[in-house]
Amino acid sequence: MGITPPELRTVNVTRYVTPLREGGSLPAIAEADDDFLYVLKFRGAGQGPKALIAELIGGEIARKLGFRIPELVFVNLDEAFGRTEADEEIQDLLKFSVGLNLALHYLSGAITFDPTVTVVDELLASQIVWLDALLTNVDRTARNTNMLIWHKELWLIDHGAALYFHHSMDNWEEQSLRPFVQIKDHVLIKRASKLEEVDKAFREILTPEVIDAITSIIPDAWLTDRSFETEDDQRQIYSRFLNNRVANSEIFVKEAQNARQTLI
Structure with missing residues (x-):
């Protein structure tokens, strides 16, 4: 009997809340259509999708080993989000990240x-x-x-x-x-x-x-x-x-x- 792969939910971004500028790749807090907040990692950031792959594999291996890891979810980002952003750097990041990204459940108060x-x-x-x-x-x-x-x-x-x-x-x-x-x-x-x-x-x-x-x-x-x-x-x-x-x-x-x- 084979091992069942981890099942990640897929959500859609409904609101870009704020960038987390302490992160080198400009992750952001965003709200999704399940009404939860997430720390969103963008495929259009400096290291591209390889950083998301490392986040995904590292997080799910850690979870399998019993560590506490915020829930990881796949996140769809619509092209409309980049149009209303005033900051040009963030606007470009959003534009290059249209499609499937990755996010971690935001641990409020941590x-x-x-x-x-x-x-x-x-x-x-x-x-x-x-x-x-x-x-x-x-x-x-x-x-x-x-x-x-x-x-x-x-x-x-x-x-x-x-x-x-x-x-x-x-x-x-x-x-x-x-x-x-x-x-x-x-x-x-x-x-x-x-x-x-x-x-x-x-x-x-x-x-x-x-x-x-x-x-x-x-x-x-x-x-x-x-x-x-x-x-x-x-x-x-x-x-x-x-x-x-x-x-x-x-x-x-x-x-x-x-x-x-x-x-x-």
Whole structure:
């Protein structure tokens, strides 16, 4: 029996509320036709649809591993939205993002995680470090933790900078076997004392079937690399990259352990 792929809802933007200018790609808070607010990530932003692919894969892998992740939804953006926007930069962003985008449910009242205020237990810290080493996520540092505290619980957000191998996919196999040296800058690396325990548990969850099910939901419209004959050819590279990393996780686990030892 096959693994059922994640089911993301699709909503339509009804109101552009405000840009989030602290984000380099100008995400925005927007209202959809289900009356919820979302943090909307645009396919027309600097890194294009690859940032949305990383957000989608990273978020759904994290959810499968049991982390708290705001609901991800596909978002249709109508061409009419760009016509009434006064800011030319935002107007261009909206124009180049017509069609299918991605958004995270807006956690109203959430506060940015501060490691000097909130102590994360060593198991959870190890789990998050393992996840980010798998995904090659460079964006969970003390300067930019991409974690929120909402209702006294820790939530992970913003995986768009992960999977940076896909900006140069011709040597994906070599990149899949590289240690993730940037893990030394991870905000939780000092607390990650249980990486071997986490590695065993997470490898059992992230089977090839699970990873294939997650990558299967990448929309064709985002798979725009013309070096591949078909969208499915490109989609399969994501599966093969991630499956390679899981199968050889001792490489990035050892790197993380070594990084931690130099800091404690």
